[in-house]
Amino acid sequence: MSALIWAVSGLLFFLGLAAVVLRRQLLAVFLGMELMVVAAALALGHEATRAAAGAEGFVAVLLVLAVAAAEAVVGLTLVLRVHWSGRPAEADSLRELRG
Amino acid sequence: MIEIPLAVYLLFLAPLAALAVGFFVTRPLKPEWTHIPILASCVVVTCSAASLAGMVYEGRGLDGTLFYWMVAGDWSVPFGVRIDGVGVSVLSMVSLVGALIHVYAAGYMKGEPGFARFFLVFHLFYLSMIGLLVSNNYVQFYLFWELVGVCSYFLIGYWMHKETARRAAMQAFLTLRVADFGLMLAVLVILGLYRNTRFAALYAVAGALPAGLLALLGVLFVWAAAGKSALFPLYFWLPDAMEGPTPVSALMHAATMVTAGIFLLVRSWPFISLVPGLPEFIAVVGAATAIFAALLAASQTDLKRILAYSTVSHLGLMAFGLGLRHVGAGVFHLVTHGFFKAVLFLCAGILAHAAHKSTVTVSEVGGLWRKMPLTFVCFTAAALSLAGFPFTAGFYSKDAILDAAFAHGGWAVAAGLAIAAGSAFYIFRMLFLTFFGSRADQQTMEHPHEAPPVMAVPVAFLALGAIGVGWLGHGLMRMLLSGWPPSVPPPGLTEPSHAVSAAALMAAALGAGAAYWTTMRLPSWDWDWRRERPALAALFAEDLGWRRVPAACVSSAVWFADKVGRVLDHDSWDAAIEGSAGACRRVSEAGGRLATGSISDSLWWVMTGAAALLAWAGYR
Amino acid sequence: MSQDLLTLFWVMPAVGGLCALLGRQARWPALAFSAATALYGLILLGPASSGAWHSAPVSSPSWAFGIRYLLDCDGLSLSLCWLTAFLTVACVIASWNKDYPPAYWAAFLFLESALLGVFLARDLFLFFVFWEAVLIPMFFIIGLWGMEGRRHAAMKFFLFTFFGSIFLLLGSIALVTRHHAATGVWTWDMAALKGPGGLAGLAIFAAMALGFAVKIPLVPLHTWLPDAHTEAPAAGSVMLAGVLLKMGVYGFLRILWPVFPKLSWELMPWLMLLAGVNVIYGALCAMAQKDLKRLIAYSSVAHLGFCLMGVLSRTPEGLLGGSLQLLNHGITTGALFLMVGFLYERGHRRGLGDYGELYGRAPWLTFFFGVATMSSVGLPGLNGFVGEFMSLIGVARVMPRFVFVGVIGVTLAAAYALPAFQSVFLGPAGKASVSAKVTDLDRRESSLLWALCGAMFAIGIYPAPLLRVLEPFLLGLVPAR
Amino acid sequence: MISLASVLGLWGPAAVLAGGSLAVLAIGLGASDEHRPPAWLMRATAAAAVLLALALGAVSPEAARPPLLRGDLLGSSLQAVFLAAGLPFLFMMDPADEVPPALALGSLIGMAIIAVSGSLLALFIGLELMSVPAYLLVARSRSPRALEAAVKYFFAGGAAAALFLMGMAVHFSAAGSLDLAAAPGRVGEAGLALMVAAALFKLGAVPLHFWLPDVYEASDPELAGFFSTGVKAAAVLLLARLTGISQGPILAVLPWAAALTILFGAAVALRQTRLQRLLAYSSISHAGFMLLAVAAWAGQGRPLSAAGAVFFYAAAYLFMSAGAFLWLKVTGLSERSELKGLARSRPADAAVLGVLLLALAGIPPTAGFVAKFLVFWEGFKAGIYAPLVLAGLGAFLSLGYYLGMVRDMYFDEPEGEAAAAPEAGMTRRCLVSAFAVLALLLGVMPWLVDSLRAGGSR
Incomplete structure (x- = not known):
């Protein structure tokens, strides 16, 4: 059972990773990031059931989701600011800082 | 501690005092009086040299230390004095001839702009020559040996405005420096193995030195002597050194400095004589130099250059005598040569002084024996002594060498006779061209006049010496015995057999006759062969290439x-090191370009970094 | 008490530097403090020669890891301190009537205080701090008041020495940690440290030797020297050649020999080879130079090669000769650079062909330059000869065949020094020559040179007292073979 | 039983900071739009909160065992460093509204949590709490490219956080608990690797550093100063905590990563023309040295005596780097070419920057030298020789630009008219020169390390 969960979590993590690295649009990258966080949360939740240390795992999942939410707020505002500034929300449009 | 007589201290202190007074007192105040304290010190030095000679004559030699110069823990280099036969005999000649040349120089250099500078360096040379003759270890010997070289640089280059004088001075110094390479290396090798270079200590252990070391030391000493005493390979600086004023040529390049090389060979004789074949090698080199130089002397036109080549020839002769293991004959000729060569140079100086030029060529002089009788008489006396005519000093010393040549037999006899003939030829050619019949195409000097007394008197004294010194031969030999290292056969002076004297006289007469025939009978022969065969003339001018x-x-x-x-x-x-800075710049720019600025690239790098860490953790 | 006396010795110039910085007229405090330091140095002779400092009680508390503020002064250190102090006074006087800002005078005093620190420090860490602190003032002296290419020369000087001192630092740390591993004691005292044997010892020795070699300079690492000397101001080159080059050989003597007695003896032939290359290479490069300062710089490379040869031989004559030659080279090359500075002040040119026939216009300058050239060529009777000759005796006692190279170096010395002297002072004045502008030395300059030439003659004629001062520490380095 | 002292010691700083941030926000909200509260008030309250946190931090907590939290000396000393880093940031901040001080306090809270965290979860929360306010602070900077930098920082930081999470999960599966305890087996080590990667990202170690130059260049100088000193000290602490739970394989890679970071940072900084970007790359190089210090400390089995090097480097770097960045703010220079001939036009400023640069280069007698010496010292004791030699070469390379800037200032003639010096207040100039003096003094009086060593060996 746990192998299946870990496979799903690994797959999700890898998909998120691929999105982060390969996709051009910022939102797609953001989604990839969230996907990786969710994969980690899934793994954590599963392990929490098995672990003997009580509720530590579950508390961790809750806190991770809270932190992910906070991150999302900040991330989306930044992406929107880029959009409003007239530049396409693409990774390539933000290349002035170089060298 | 051996009680050091006052005379020894005077030898050093008098010149030092004169130099100090000269430099700090008379030079700034009255430059033309600089020669007075210096002449006084010459007198003091000559007297103390004479007293030391007397002391040694009675057999009381001396070898003591004045003070310790270099010191390092238990090791030290003393600054000492060794008064023995060899040293004193040459010392007395040098001090006497030097003093007289100082007097001559006072007259000759009067009115010169650098008068004070000249006399100070001239006397410094005099002091260092004396120091060299009395030093008791090789390091101190090397000290004065180098000092003499430096003084010769400043004296040859005295007339700095003349390009030829500057080049000659530089050539002399560098050649002597190359020669000193040998002496310094030898001294260092001795110090490296024995930590002590006192002559007394080394003579005692001379027999026990390994053969290889002896050979090396011998060769190095010969190399050093060849440089200083203008033997074959390194003689070329001496003729050019005639650019200096005549007193310099007289003192340095006739009587004293050039003999330092021979003196080194005599001082190191215990080592050289133990090396099989080395003395013969010296003899061959000496003879070759003598003949070669005699030939060149005969082809020169400038008076002083003729005498310069004659000095080279006679130094070769001394080396020839030494090489034939007749050390006494060599030293004796060294002493007599000092006198008559000085006279010849001083007379040439008088001629040049009269013509108001630094040097005179043969074509500018002629038929002067009536106008300058004293110079003519002194010149002739010295010329006879040089050629080796009976009852002159040269006769006794040259015959002693010829006697050694006859004793050795074979090639030595031929060489000896050739040298005798050659030297007679070139000196009489100079005598006839200068003092007798003026040539048709000669420009005779306007108004030749006799030299002032301050120059004439020393020349006269020296001429007497050139004649009389020969008779002191036996006294000299007795003096040489004192302090002579026991390991080497004593330097005897054999009475030359009549046959040898006759043969020598014959050769000299032959030379003189040939000189008479070519200069008086065929008046323009000396100039014609130069015009007809310019190539040969050029070859001679370049010392046969x-x-x-x-x-x-x-x-x-x-x-x-x-x-x-x-x-x-x-x-x-x-450039390579500067280039490395450029390489850093290129690497830096490449690193900068790596940061493309796009988000996906930086994320890609983050992921690869994490993957690398993961792989590393997994791998270990 | 005794440590504080030594602290006062190196602090005095630093205080002087501060006064010079603050005061408007900087040259008077500079002269006052540098002269005071020089005189103070003489007072230290008494205790130094009797070795009173070494037994000084360890009063200073030890900072972390055994590092301690430890000063000591024996014959070798004291003589080098004298050289530093007197050369600084000479530099202050030499650049007296030039309108330099206060920072110039302060830089020289800070430089002097750092140099004194180097020669007095007995704690390896303290030695390193002073060793690096010397770089900053020298960097500014070359960079701010140098000639045309000063920017590049200052950077090259700093980077070269810094590169060497990184390895010196790594080597020192490795040495101390290895010493602790062997004896369980944290100490940085040079006298107490003993280097490990085997490969580790070799690595540490190589690292520290590299740090010192850059400073000597040993040939492959020497290319900073000609640029730094040519571009530094006259007084700057005097200090650079006079004292900074000595720190390298001093490092070998003070640290590497006592810490690695056996290893340094085994490595002696290789280092001797390097020193020999230094001598010959330096002389040949000097012969090829057309600029007077570059020529003297390369001659310093050759002279330092002799010092190193002497020091490497580990014989009484060699050690004392090498150390004496350090002082002699300081005096001789200091005088040469001073005079080139005076010449540059007048003619604003440094080329060999730019002058000629100066003996008429500047007889005293010619006399002093002649004496200095003869001393640098090694004429007996002057100081150069005594140092070089004793060094070569050391070499002859240890590697007889190698002394051939040394004597060739001595002969080559004449081949570059005398033609230079002749073309500048005696030779013909070409049409482009500026000899017309050259006037003779004034009283200030000639008094300076009289002192230096006096020292040359004194050491040349009677070096025994100075050799006795150097003896205490050096004779301890002679290995019991 | 949990004693009051330990609670105060552990929770105190974070709580006070939180209170301060709320107070600042309250003042901001309370005041209506017309009469805004005085600009300095917000920053003063924030600074007061930080000072109080510092005081509480000084109360050294015993090793209490409440859940999630565990304090030790290295934690409390590095906490002092990043709290101290906050002060100049707050002081030099342009007086706008209440948001930047609040964000700064938020970030400091995150760091305080890392300092006292006893479990991986607390570490993650601290990491995130430190980073998120930072994204916003960068976005609010005045530079036109601030937004671009903030976006880059956000996405890179987010990815790193995700990695950390995944590593935590993997480690949790192996260790069974989130405590900072070593997990058996290869799986635990793999999880740790991911977490260390995240820590290295935060520190700016080379392969993961590409975000750092852009962020430092686009943000205001005082913010960049805060990042280079405060955030980096926290990242070092995070890494130090993580090395505690490693069996060893990860520890072996740290020295090599450090050496690579030092060399790469110094090399690229050589040719930078914009000063803030140059200081960014130089801070990467210094991060490499701190990484080397941590590696040496961990290599020796994490003895407290070896922690002195980590602490002293962070402390010395605080003065040097913050000083340099604040110098840029005070003098308003931005291009390296503007430095030419500065010694003539503005001697005082040139002298201050000169001392700071010599300290950054690590030339005795400055604090930078003592810091580098300690790193070399601990490195040798830990036996990592080759990376040390590379670090030495890196220090040599860094001399190229540090000394190059000093050379430009002192030896060159000024090009073009000197940039008009902004009317920075005298107090700000004194602060910067104070930093320079401290950089010098620390080098000469290394008693600081002695006292720590004495404290540490207790």
């Missing part, structure tokens, strides 16, 4: 230095 060798050495050294200095050091190695 030998002058090109040192010139080639110098230019190749400068070329090599430029290759190392400019090409290797500056253009390639330094």
Whole structure:
């Protein structure tokens, strides 16, 4: 059972990773990031059931989701600011800082 | 501690005091009086040399230390004095001839702009020559040996405005420096193995030295002597050194400095004589130099250059005598040569002084014996002594060498006779061209006048010496015995058999006759062969091509230095290091370009970094 | 008490530097403090020669890891301190009537205080701090008041020495940690440290030797020297050649020999080879130079090669000769650079062909330059000869065949020094020559040179007292073979 | 039983900071739009909160065992460093509204949590709490490219956080608990690797550093100063905590990563023309040295005596780097070419920057030298020789630009008219020169390390 969960979590993590690295649009990258966080949360939740240390795992999942939410707020505002500034929300449009 | 007599201290202190007074007192205040304290010190030195000679004559030699010069823990180099036969005999000649030449110089150099500078350096040379003759260990010997070289640089180059004088001074100094390489290496090798270079200590252990070391030391000493005493390979600086004023030529390049080389050989004789074949080698080199130089002397037109080549020839002769293991004969000829060569140089000086030029060529003089009788008489006396006519000093000392040549037999006899004939030829050619019948195309001097007394008197004294010194031969030999290292056969002076004297006289007469025939009978012969065969004349002017060798050495050294200095050091190695800074810049720019600024690239790098860490953790 | 006396010795110039910085007229405090330091140095002779400092009680508390503020002064250190102090006074006087800002005078005093620190420090860490602190003032002296290419020369000087001192630092740390591993004691005292044997010892020795070699300079690492000397101001080159080059050989003597007695003896032939290359290479490069200062710089490379040869031989004559030659080279090359500075002040040119026939216009300058050239060529009777000759005796006692190279170096010395002297002072004045502008030395300059030439003659004629001062520490380095 | 002292010691700083941030926000909200509260008030309250946190931090907590939290000396000393880093940031901040001080306090809270965290979860929360306010602070900077930098920082930081999470999960599966305890087996080590990667990202170690130059260049100088000192000290602490739970394989890679970071940072900084970007790359190089210090400390089995090097480097770097960045703010220079001939036009400023640069280069007698010496010292004791030699070469390379800037200032003639010096207040100039003096003094009086060593060996 746990192998299946870990496979799903690994797959999700890898998909998120691929999105982060390969996709051009910022939102797609953001989604990839969230996907990786969710994969980690899934793994954590599963392990929490098995672990003997009580509720530590579950508390961790809750806190991770809270932190992910906070991150999302900040991330989306930044992406929107880029959009409003007239530049396409693409990774390539933000290349002035170089060298 | 051996009680050191006052005379020894005077030898050093008098010149030092004179130099101090000269430099600090008379030079700034009254430059033309600089020679007064210096002449006084010459007198003091000559007297103390005479007293030491008397002391040694009675057999009381001396070898003591004045003070410790270099010191390092238990090791030290003393600054000492060794008064023995060899040293004192040459010392007395040098001090006497030197003093007289000082007097002569006072007259000759009067009115010269650098009068004070000249006399100070001249006397410093005098002091260092004396120091060299009385020092008791090789390090101190090397000290004065180098000092003499430096003084010769400043004296030859006295007339700095003349380009030829400057080049001659530089050539002399560098050649002597190359020769001193040998002496310094020898002294260092001795110090390296024995930590002590006192002559007394080394003579005692001379027999026990390993053969290889002895050979090396011998060769090095000969190399050093060849430089200083102008033997064959390194003689070319001496003729050019005539650029200096005549007193310099007289003192240095006739009587004293050039004999230092021979003196070194005599001082190191216990080592040289133990090396099989080395004395013969010296004899061959000496003879070759003598004949070669005599030939060249005969072809020169400048009076002083003739005498310069004659000095080279006679130094060769001394080396020849030494080489034939007749040390006494060599030293005796050294002493007599000092006198008559000085007279010849001083007379040439008087002629030049009269013509108001630094030097005079043969074509400018002629038929002067009536106008300058005293100079003529002194010149002739010295010329006879040089050629070796009976009852002159040269006769006794030259015959002693010829006697050694006859004893050795074979090639030595031929060489001895050739030298005798050659030297007679060139000296009488000079005598006839200068003092008798003026040639048709000669420009005779306007109004030749006799030299002032301050120059004439010393010449006269020296001429007497040139004649009389010969009779002191036996006294000299007795003196040489005192302090002579026991391991070597004593330097005896055999009475030359009548046959030898006759043969020598015959050769000399032959030379004189040939000189008479070529100069008086065929008046223009001396000039004609030069015009008809310019190539031969040029060859002679270049010392039969030998002058090109040192010139080639110098230019190749400068070329090599430029290759190392400019090409290797500056253009390639330094450029490589500067280049490395450029390489850093290129790496830096490449690193900068790596940061493309796009988000996906930086994320890609983050992921690869994490993957690398993961792999590393997994792998270990 | 005794440590504080030594602290006062190196602090005095630093205080002087501060006064010079603050005061408007900087040259008077500079002269006052540098002269005071020089005189103070003489007072230290008494205790130094009797070795009173070494037994000084360890009063200073030890900072972390055994590092301690430890000063000591024996014959070798004291003589080098004298050289530093007197050369600084000479530099102050030499640049007296030039309108330099206060920072110039302060830089020289800070430089002097750092140099004194180097020669007095007995704690390896303290030695390193002073060793690096010397770089900053020298960097500014070359960079701010140098000639045309000063920017590049200052950077090259700093980077070269810094590169060497990184390895010196790594080597020192490795040495101390290895010493602790062997003896369990944290100490940085040079006298107490003993280097490990085997490969580790070799690595540490190589690292520290590299740090010192850059300073000597040993040939492959020497290319900073000609640039630094040519571009530094006259007084700057005097200090650079006079004292900074000595720190390298001093490092070998003070640290590497006592810490690695056996290893340094085994490595002696290789280092001797390097020193020999130094001598010949330096002389050949000097012969190829057209600029007077570059020529003297390369001659310093050759002279330092002799010092190193002497020091490497580990014989009484060699050690004392090498150390004496350090002082002699300081005096001789200091005088040469001073005079080139005076010449540059007048003619604003440094080339060999730019002058000629100066003996008429500047007889005293010619006399002093002649004496200095003869001393640098090694004429007996002057100081150069005594140092070089004793060094070569040391070499002859240890590697007889190698002394051939040394004597060739001595002969080559004449080949570059005398033609230079002759073309500048005696030779013909070409059409482009500026000899017309050259006037003779004034009283200030000639008094300076009289002192230096007096020292040359004194050491040349009677070196025994100075050799006795150097003896205490050096004779301890002679290995019991 | 949990004693009051330990609670105060552990929770105190974070709580006070939180209170301060709320107070600042309250003042901001309370005041209506017309009469805004005085600009300095917000920053003063924030600074007061930080000072109080510092005081509480000084109360050294015993090793209490409440859940999630565990304090030790290295934690409390590095906490002092990043709290101290906050002060100049707050002081030099342009007086706008209440948001930047609040964000700064938020970030400091995150760091305080890392300092006292006893479990991986607390570490993650601290990491995130430190980073998120930072994204916003960068976005609010005045530079036109601030937004671009903030976006880059956000996405890179987010990815790193995700990695950390995944590593935590993997480690949790192996260790069974989130405590900072070593997990058996290869799986635990793999999880740790991911977490260390995240820590290295935060520190700016080379392969993961590409975000750092852009962020430092676009943000205001005082913010960049805060990042280079405060955030980096926290990242070092995070890494130090993580090395505690490693069996060893990860520890072996740290020295090599450090050496690579030092060399790469110094090399690229050589040719930078914009000063803030140059200081960014130089801070990467210094991060490499701190990484080397941590590696040496961990290599020796994490003895407290070896922690002195980590602490002293962070402390010395605080003065040097913050000083340099604040110098840029005070003098308003931005291009390296503007430095030419500065010694003539503005000697005082040139002298201050000169001392700071010599300290950054690590030339005795400055604090930078003592810091580098300690790193070399601990490195040798830990036996990592080759990376040390590379670090030495890196220090040599860094001399190229540090000394290059000094050379430009002192030896060159000024090009073009000197940039008009902004009317920075005298107090700000004194602060910067104070930093320079401290950088010098720390080098000469290394008693600081002695006292720590004495404290540490207790």
